[in-house]
Amino acid sequence: xxxxxxxxxxxxxxxxxxxxxxxxxxxxxxxxxxxxxxxxxxxxxxxxxxxxxxxxxxxxxxxxxxxxxxxxxxxxxxxxxxxxxxxxxxxxxxxxxxxxxxxxxxxxxxxxxxxxxxxxxxxxxxxxxxxxxxxxxxxxxxxxxxxxxxxxxxxxxxxxxxxxxxxxxxxxxxxxxxxxxxxxxxxxxxxxxxxxxxxxxxxxxxxxxxxxxxxxxxxxxxxxxxxxxxxxxxxxxxxxxxxxxxxxxxxxxxxxxxxxxxxxxxxxxxxxxxxxxxxxxxxxxxxxxxxxxxxxxxxxxxxxxxxxxxxxxxxxxxxxxxxxxxxxxxxxxxxxxxxxxxxxxxxxxxxxxxxxxxxxxxxxxxxxxxxxxxxxxxxxxxxxxxxxxxxxxxxxxxxxxxxxxxxxxxxxxxxxxxxxxxxxxxxxxxxxxxxxxxxxxxxxxxxxxxxxxxxxxxxxxxxxxxxxxxxxxxxxxxxxxxxxxxxxxxxxxxxxxxxxxxxxxxxxxxxxxxxxxxxxxxxxxxxxxxxxxxxxxxxxxxxxxxxxxxxxxxxxxxxxxxxxxxxxxx
Ligand code: UDP
Numbered sequence: 220x221x222x223x224x225x226x227x228x229x230x231x232x233x234x235x236x237x238x239x240x241x242x243x244x245x246x247x248x249x250x251x252x253x254x255x256x257x258x259x260x261x262x263x264x265x266x267x268x269x270x271x272x273x274x275x276x277x278x279x280x281x282x283x284x285x286x287x288x289x290x291x292x293x294x295x296x297x298x299x300x301x302x303x304x305x306x307x308x309x310x311x312x313x314x315x316x317x318x319x320x321x322x323x324x325x326x327x328x329x330x331x332x333x334x335x336x337x338x339x340x341x342x343x344x345x346x347x348x349x350x351x352x353x354x355x356x357x358x359x360x361x362x363x364x365x366x367x368x369x370x371x372x373x374x375x376x377x378x379x380x381x382x383x384x385x386x387x388x389x390x391x392x393x394x395x396x397x398x399x400x401x402x403x404x405x406x407x408x409x410x411x412x413x414x415x416x417x418x419x420x421x422x423x424x425x426x427x428x429x430x431x432x433x434x435x436x437x438x439x440x441x442x443x444x445x446x447x448x449x450x451x452x453x454x455x456x457x458x459x460x461x462x463x464x465x466x467x468x469x470x471x472x473x474x475x476x477x478x479x480x481x482x483x484x485x486x487x488x489x490x491x492x493x494x495x496x497x498x499x500x501x502x503x504x505x506x507x508x509x510x511x512x513x514x515x516x517x518x519x520x521x522x523x524x525x526x527x528x529x530x531x532x533x534x535x536x537x538x539x540x541x542x543x544x545x546x547x548x549x550x551x552x553x554x555x556x557x558x559x560x561x562x563x564x565x566x567x568x569x570x571x572x573x574x575x576x577x578x579x580x581x582x583x584x585x586x587x588x589x590x591x592x593x594x595x596x597x598x599x600x601x602x603x604x605x606x607x608x609x610x611x612x613x614x615x616x617x618x619x620x621x622x623x624x625x626x627x628x629x630x631x632x633x634x635x636x637x638x639x640x641x642x643x644x645x646x647x648x649x650x651x652x653x654x655x656x657x658x659x660x661x662x663x664x665x666x667x668x669x670x671x672x673x674x675x676x677x678x679x680x681x682x683x684x685x686x687x688x689x690x691x692x693x694x695x696x697x698x699x700x701x702x703x704x705x706x707x708x709x710x711x712x713x714x715x716x717x718x719x720x721x722x723x724x725x726x727x728x729x730x731x732x733x734x735x736x737x738x739x740x741x742x743x744x745x746x747x748x749x750x751x752x753x754x755x756x757x758x759x760x761x762x763x764x765x766x767x768x769x770x771x772x773x774x775x776x777x778x779x780x781x782x783x784x785x786x787x788x789x
Contacts, residue, residue, distance in 0.1 A: 226285060226644045254282065287533045290306035297543070302545035326382070327382075337495065339387045346360075346362070360394055371411075383410065386412070422763060487739065492741035523594065541556065566650055580653075613627065680706075725744040725745065
């Protein structure tokens with residue numbers, strides 16, 4: 220099976236096992252065999268006559284064809300002594316010194332293994348309240364977040380990748396105003412994404428223009444009231460300035476909590492796509508949609524037959540990962556295996572639309588999102604049911620919201636991950652985001668600049684005899700194709716980049732995927748630098764109206780250090 224050059228380069232740089240001198244001790248091919256063999260081995264636990272070798276071959280082909288890739292920790296750690304395979308964890312933070320510092324230690328262990336952690340700080344007593352044992356004064360959730368942040372910073376050095384955290388505070392926590400602005404100094408709390416946990420009561424008060432109660436988590440007493448619109452405006456203002464905080468709709472996470480008897484969902488993983496119970500872990504995997512297109516005389520269409528096969532194999536793969544995973548704590552092992560959540564999603568969606576000739580910001584684009592994700596959701600659940608027949612339902616099935624239906628192996632099946640690294644390995648657009656830029660400049664070592672061009676655009680322009688370096692340079696400088704005279708109208712309409720897609724279409728697309736996703740959708744709504752606060756507020760309101768579980772915005776240029784720049788020739 221040929222592995223693309225791109226995939227090989229990224230894997231060689233980041234994921235191969237290395238010896239003490241930093242030299243790789245495996246090849247890319249051996250990496251995929253290591254992962255396929257380790258994950259396939261779980262079959263033997265369920266079928267006495269399991270043909271583990273043929274499952275290993277299936278998984279090897281699934282990955283090396285780049286039809287599907289599991290999340291990074293699985294690629295890095297499967298079949299190795301560490302054996303920690305999940306990207307997502309949520310840890311509880313209870314209101315005592317022991318618990319706070321236990322959570323910091325546990326997070327450090329998770330970061331070391333390549334996983335990310337989410338926390339709700341809502342249970343910590345407010346700044347200024349009393350500490351019974353000492354008679355002193357509590358320093359509040361934000362001061363403790365700084366300690367979590369510092370610990371993450373220290374662990375960065377020795378870990379397999381940068382530790383990432385999500386920090387959530389309920390909108391009715393007395394320290395909420397400090398939380399909203401805690402990252403306005405962009406050098407603070409840099410190892411966290413932060414989101415405000417909004418409630419239905421709060422949204423109703425925003426609607427009516429009324430006030431809502433602040434509740435001290437320790438005493439459960441009402442400590443004051445705030446005007447909901449003023450708080451909403453503060454969130455919008457801060458997000459407009461720095462991109463943070465994001466928002467999550469806590470009641471929606473809990474409305475879709477498949478096992479409410481286990482308690483409340485109060486946080487997600489770092490990028491927001493995976494709501495989890497305290498101590499729960501989840502492993503993700505993403506299907507490369509570009510590889511599920513079929514070329515016909517009329518152009519490209521979705522190859523539903525192939526996609527169905529990939530979905531089934533991917534669910535089988537991810538359920539096996541739960542079995543062979545070595546969890547960083549006994550409690551995580553226990554809790555994770557009660558619900559057996561997996562998160563199957565897609566990547567390369569925007570590229571798929573380019574091949575099909577459908578603009579991302581169109582009704583046809585949104586409709587294709589629903590077609591694809593409905594299939595992933597339906598077939599994914601069917602495969603989880605098939606696995607349940609052989610392997611048994613997830614242990615909490617009888618008390619889950621699914622209890623009156625067909626037994627399921629997994630309490631959740633679908634999640635849309637950002638696919639930051641996976642999409643680079645697969646060489647496709649990330650997750651369900653639009654293409655960020657079609658041409659950009661890359662600095663190479665001897666100070667020369669290379670123009671990197673999106674291959675799909677390159678082919679399209681070449682087909683029409685329009686490709687030239689001068690044209691690509693113009694696209695780099697303008698950032699989009701929208702105002703480049705040499706590009707025909709029909710190509711401009713289809714090859715839209717993140718900044719050509721208006722914020723409303725970003726949200727519509729997120730909502731379309733959410734409709735067929737058990738967990739949540741990782742999505743950033745991009746704004747031009749000139750966007751107003753009111754436009755940001757409109758997107759937050761629309762995300763609520765259209766049924767999203769939360770949202771994150773980013774206004775171009777609003778942070779000093781920005782990973783991707785458009786229109787910049789360095
Ligand atoms: N993640 C992390 N650190 C990182 C990148 C990702 O902990 O540097 C975790 C985090 O929980 C995130 C999840 O992995 O939400 C999935 O991210 P992504 O899809 O970008 O990961 P990939 O598998 O592509 O590396």
